[in-house]
Amino acid sequence: MKNKRVMLKLSGEALAGEKKTGYDEDTVRAVAVQVKKAVDAGIEVGIVTGGGNFWRGRSSKAIDRTKADQIGMLATVMNCIYVSEIFRSEGMKTKIMTPFAVGAMTELFSKDKAVRALEKGTVVFFAGGTGHPFFSTDTGVALRAAEIDADMILLAKSVDGVYDSDPKKNPDAKRFDRISIQEVLDRKLEVVDLTASVICMENHIPLAVFSLNEKDGIENALRGKVNGTIVTAD
């Protein structure tokens, strides 16, 4: 399948590399180099980052969930500012949009502005998730993908696809080349959370799951060559 406009989700951990927390510049630069090749080839790229390298809303029982989720959303804003700067240092044009005002640091999300920027070859970062507590960046990526009419959502994960059971626990786990979102839900396989799955299903947005550690994996997936699993949403 040939992609034109794609959303790439990078989990917080994907930015931290071996360190597991904070940032690993070499790891993020390796992502930037791959994204640049795809952008130079005419592919429009939107990025959503998680926040797990700093904070998860469920990190503390002592803190009100709404406030904890606000910290999580702000963590994704910091992540997008960081990744955007590395992308710029590799020669890409970037823009960061948020669903809430963050002073002069980001722009408020607008579909029209996002699409115009993407069409000009600017990588658009959708930071701050949905802007609401009790949601995840999975839901943020699904929502924005629907809004900007993305062809596909790419999930760079620590596993190289969707398996019928956990490959880390079961050596006989079988990887799917293709599977529908409905079957993912029926089999209770975790690709994205339930809310995000429903948005993808209703809006017919397929997802691709591949390994973050595959050489040139992000570039290949952005170009439509997925070495992993395609989750269909027909």
Ligand code: UDP
């Ligand atoms: N979050 C939120 N609403 C959103 C998106 C994110 O409240 O729309 C918060 C939530 O607390 C979440 C945190 O931000 O735990 C970080 O996002 P996520 O856990 O999805 O990041 P990842 O695990 O992918 O790094």
